[in-house]
Amino acid sequence: MTSVLDMPTTASATDTVASLGHVTKRYANGVLALDDLSLTLRRGEIVALLGPNGAGKSTAVKLMMGLSSPTSGSVSIFGADPRQTAARLRTGVMLQIGTAPHMLRVREQVQLFRGYYPDPMPYADIVKAAGLSGIEDRFFVQLSGGQKQRMLFALALAGDPDILFLDEPTVGLDIEARRAMWAQIRSLAARGKTVLLTTHYLEEADALAHRIIVLNKGKLVCSGTPAEVKSLGAAATSSQPNAIGLKIIRCVTTLGEDHLLAMPGVGGIEAAGAFSIITTSQPEATLREMLALDQSLHSLEVNSPALEDAFLALTSN
Amino acid sequence: MSTAAITLPAASSHTFGRTLRIFFNETRFEFLRLLRTRAFSFSVIGFPVVFYIFFGLIMNRGASIQGVLVAKYMLAGYTVFGMVGAALFGIGVGMAAELSAGWLEVKRASPMPPLAYLLAKCITAMAFGVVIVSLLTLLGITAGHVSLTLAQYGRMIALAIVGVVPFAAMGMVLALLVPASSAPGIANMLYLPMSFCGGLWIPIMFLPKLLQHFAVVLPTYHVAQLMLGAFGFAATGSNSSHWFGLLGFTLLMLGIAWIGFRRLEQRS
Numbered sequence: 001m002t003s004v005l006d007m008p009t010t011a012s013a014t015d016t017v018a019s020l021g022h023v024t025k026r027y028a029n030g031v032l033a034l035d036d037l038s039l040t041l042r043r044g045e046i047v048a049l050l051g052p053n054g055a056g057k058s059t060a061v062k063l064m065m066g067l068s069s070p071t072s073g074s075v076s077i078f079g080a081d082p083r084q085t086a087a088r089l090r091t092g093v094m095l096q097i098g099t100a101p102h103m104l105r106v107r108e109q110v111q112l113f114r115g116y117y118p119d120p121m122p123y124a125d126i127v128k129a130a131g132l133s134g135i136e137d138r139f140f141v142q143l144s145g146g147q148k149q150r151m152l153f154a155l156a157l158a159g160d161p162d163i164l165f166l167d168e169p170t171v172g173l174d175i176e177a178r179r180a181m182w183a184q185i186r187s188l189a190a191r192g193k194t195v196l197l198t199t200h201y202l203e204e205a206d207a208l209a210h211r212i213i214v215l216n217k218g219k220l221v222c223s224g225t226p227a228e229v230k231s232l233g234a235a236a237t238s239s240q241p242n243a244i245g246l247k248i249i250r251c252v253t254t255l256g257e258d259h260l261l262a263m264p265g266v267g268g269i270e271a272a273g274a275f276s277i278i279t280t281s282q283p284e285a286t287l288r289e290m291l292a293l294d295q296s297l298h299s300l301e302v303n304s305p306a307l308e309d310a311f312l313a314l315t316s317n
Numbered sequence: 318m319s320t321a322a323i324t325l326p327a328a329s330s331h332t333f334g335r336t337l338r339i340f341f342n343e344t345r346f347e348f349l350r351l352l353r354t355r356a357f358s359f360s361v362i363g364f365p366v367v368f369y370i371f372f373g374l375i376m377n378r379g380a381s382i383q384g385v386l387v388a389k390y391m392l393a394g395y396t397v398f399g400m401v402g403a404a405l406f407g408i409g410v411g412m413a414a415e416l417s418a419g420w421l422e423v424k425r426a427s428p429m430p431p432l433a434y435l436l437a438k439c440i441t442a443m444a445f446g447v448v449i450v451s452l453l454t455l456l457g458i459t460a461g462h463v464s465l466t467l468a469q470y471g472r473m474i475a476l477a478i479v480g481v482v483p484f485a486a487m488g489m490v491l492a493l494l495v496p497a498s499s500a501p502g503i504a505n506m507l508y509l510p511m512s513f514c515g516g517l518w519i520p521i522m523f524l525p526k527l528l529q530h531f532a533v534v535l536p537t538y539h540v541a542q543l544m545l546g547a548f549g550f551a552a553t554g555s556n557s558s559h560w561f562g563l564l565g566f567t568l569l570m571l572g573i574a575w576i577g578f579r580r581l582e583q584r585s
Contacts, residue, residue, distance in 0.1 A: 097419035
């Protein structure tokens, strides 16, 4: 499992390209979508926004796209208001809509959007990046669900933007197309572009993002590399103070629960059938002691906490 | 975190040339899109043509109203009927669908000037209006013995263009206030009675007196009278009263559209 990808170097990691500062968003119907949320996006990083339905992910993205304005707080894209043309010229967006004008050809739609920008991405590059070759002359209405999604991705790329906002970009894609889009997103980040995506697929956030931001009920729950988020989640379940570097040991052992709890680093124990599941912050020390004390120990597995568990732990209650 | 944020480069707005090109392309593709949408183009062009052939050319062959050939009189009515259809269905129903599908948000998030979107739809309706005027005129001349000077034809074209504006504004109101699923139905409920009561199908003076008075609030009535005026045939009211009527209606629609737009903004 991919964990920490190569983070941007420290020099570029401090280059803020977009930020939300103490943003609160209350809709006209009284729903509080965001509650004092602050976050920053830096040059060349891929950030995944995670959260259960109604957590405020789409609201946060729409604010940064300049499609909505905050009730209070500030939104800034390259130091400007996202609703200004100057900011829009450098952003590309993909919304969770799955539709476009039915009776225009793929080629026509891409060219139309390229025309909005002074310095668009070359047409051939867009076709290649979004995997549109062979379907360029089709009408939108003739495309399959995955092809539609890829064309909308192409529209987001049209202006060769410095920031891409992708709201659930891989919904409806098969595994192969999803991996192809991941590869494209990674290569965009490698060229110094910033990508903010929301996703329901935890696997996607885990494999793709440099940084994960978990939202719940409009508030920031935590933010960090996928590995950090997983550790925080495991800590939330086992109330372990020293979270970073948590591992989960799964094995069949004759050692008693009290005995295990007394070992260095062990924060929690669960029984699952014949197996014991031990959460520890010092996996090497714990294992050394367990192996020394229990000669019959078998079926040993050591895992990083799964993002899914972390996510559930962080966003419950 | 304390380092300066990256800011925008100096040149960061549209040049005049590019803006013009965006407006042109937006209009070109809107026209193409509607032309290819057969449900739209066949009915918006087909209905006035078929109605004109039946009621203007076949049923009242050789007849005349106050010295004017029915074929020529009806030419005005069915032209306006076509224009109104192009505006209400092209702009009203089209925009309602794009609004509810979220496509409008993709456009709004792009650097396209918002006016390009509205103008493209408006000019497209005008272009359909011109196509309808030309088709009906051609039919009238070839099959209905209608004689028309070039100046009269020119005035009809000009009216087909300007006359679309009030209905374009009305289409916008429709799109902003009516859910997309009921937009086509409501458009028809406005379109057909408005056409009948405005005297587009039956000359206004043959309608009951009550309806004749009511017609003054209908933009269809005013445009039809101006269109007839282009042939030197005006049944009722002065030209300026018709222009005022259209202006008033347009301003009212734009006012309602503005309120609808504000409501939409507040919800987002």
